[in-house]
Amino acid sequence: DQQVKQNSPSLSVQEGRISILNCDYTNSMFDYFLWYKKYPAEGPTFLISISSIKDKNEDGRFTVFLNKSAKHLSLHIVPSQPGDSAVYFCAARWNRDDKIIFGKGTRLHILP
């Protein structure tokens, strides 16, 4: 029972262009949504989050958009850089329950 879904296992984007990573969720009780980035042989690193009461949060090159009615969020990276090549995990959590639930991840390749 996947409550957080990332339907694209991989994505290739030209350097300098915009990368858009998508995520869908099924549980309307989630209060926070998070994006993590993971390099091989390292732990996931927190990137950016958004509260369920907002529809956009921006931090430098990273912007997360939340569409609650569609139960969909996306991470935009612009401009994409070679160091952005990694696996990106979408995650969500309840406020009342501390558990963070992860999607399966999307591997982003930034092409030169």
Added chain:
Amino acid sequence: DTAVSQTPKYLVTQMGNDKSIKCEQNLGHDTMYWYKQDSKKFLKIMFSYNNKELIINETVPNRFSPKSPDKAHLNLHINSLELGDSAVYFCASSSMTGSSTEAFFGQGTRLTVV
């Protein structure tokens, strides 16, 4: 200074053995977790401890026993290891108070059972 550190980074052991993975965080967080990343790359929560008390225990075999001697440590002991236990285990920590919502992860322990 590593915020969340876990040891060892790699662990190769035979079926039937008992092994432990240690985790320590120096962030002053009150909540610690163990996650398992299996061969399909799913990151699944196993346990969560808040102030040394178990608050989440997902459907995990009772061969897995977490132990939290204090708020800064959460160790994972695994008895009678099986081939299916091979995975990468991640420790993480977060604060249930305050404004931040994210968890910080260790670098992972790759467990291989042969």
